[in-house]
Amino acid sequence: MHVDHSITADQTGVVLERLVAQRGRAPEYLRCDNGPETTAHALIDWCRQTGATTRYHDPGAPWQNGYAESFHSRVRDELLDVELFSCLADARADRRLA
Numbered sequence: 001m002h003v004d005h006s007i008t009a010d011q012t013g014v015v016l017e018r019l020v021a022q023r024g025r026a027p028e029y030l031r032c033d034n035g036p037e038t039t040a041h042a043l044i045d046w047c048r049q050t051g052a053t054t055r056y057h058d059p060g061a062p063w064q065n066g067y068a069e070s071f072h073s074r075v076r077d078e079l080l081d082v083e084l085f086s087c088l089a090d091a092r093a094d095r096r097l098a
Contacts, residue, residue, distance in 0.1 A: 009040030
């Protein structure tokens with residue numbers, strides 16, 4: 001898991017490249033909302049280079065992305081809401097987030 005205060009399209013590309021290296025292939029598509037980090041040229045270029053496509057869900061319609069919403073909810077409830085991190089480096093050092 002990538003831990004930061006916010007994440008840019010360039011950082012998203014770096015994380016995706018790391019995952020492609022670990023798993024051996026790029027995802028078939030990225031499901032995302034229409035936020036600036038997912039419509040940025042850097043991420044669109046990454047999709048073109050890897051052959052991935054994007055599938056957007058409507059703003060205010062989290063049920064269209066149920067798996068990710070469920071995962072994010074569990075991470076918040078079972079990890080982030082029960083842990084107290086003193087700083088970003090502390091959160092990054094937590095083995096469960098590495």
